Amino acid sequence: TGVWAAENTRAAIFDAFWNRRVFATTGLRPDLRFRVAGAFMGGEARCDGPPLVEALVRCDTPIEMVEIIRDGAVVHHVRGDRGDVAVRWTDEACPTGAHFYYTHVQFVGEEVSHPWNLASACGVHAWSSPVWVHLRS
Numbered sequence: 001t002g003v004w005a006a007e008n009t010r011a012a013i014f015d016a017f018w019n020r021r022v023f024a025t026t027g028l029r030p031d032l033r034f035r036v037a038g039a040f041m042g043g044e045a046r047c048d049g050p051p052l053v054e055a056l057v058r059c060d061t062p063i064e065m066v067e068i069i070r071d072g073a074v075v076h077h078v079r080g081d082r083g084d085v086a087v088r089w090t091d092e093a094c095p096t097g098a099h100f101y102y103t104h105v106q107f108v109g110e111e112v113s114h115p116w117n118l119a120s121a122c123g124v125h126a127w128s129s130p131v132w133v134h135l136r137s
Helices: 010-018
Strands: 022-025 031-036 044-047 052-058 063-070 073-079 084-090 097-107 125-128 131-135
Touching (some): 031 097, 031 125, 031 131, 052 063, 052 097, 063 084, 073 084
Antiparallel strands (some): 022 125, 052 084, 063 097
C-alpha cells in the first residue's frame, strides 16, 4: 500500500487514509499519482465538460501498460516501455451523471501465484484509489 501523506507523522498518515489518498500494489514500490478534473485520488470532482484524466507512474520496474477505468470498464490505455509513464487524456465520451475513475498499472514481469498467499508480495500490478466525478453537462 502506498499513502500520499502531507508529512511522515501518525496524524498525517491517518489523514491520508481517511481521505483515501492511497494506492495498492502487489509488491512493487511505484510512485503513482492520479487525478480527474483536478481532484487527487480519493477525492471528488464536479465538472461541466469532459473530465481531464491525469496519471503519472514511476518505478524501477518497466511499465507495460497504464489503464484508465471508468465505472468498472477500461476507457483508455497507454503502453509503456520504461519506468515512467505520464497520461493526460480528456474523456470526451463520458456521459452526464455520477461516475468513478481509477487507474490500473501493469508492470513488466510474470504473474506469481502462491497458494494461500504464503509468499511475500512480488506481483506486477498497482491500482489507485478512485476519484468520484459528477459531470453536470
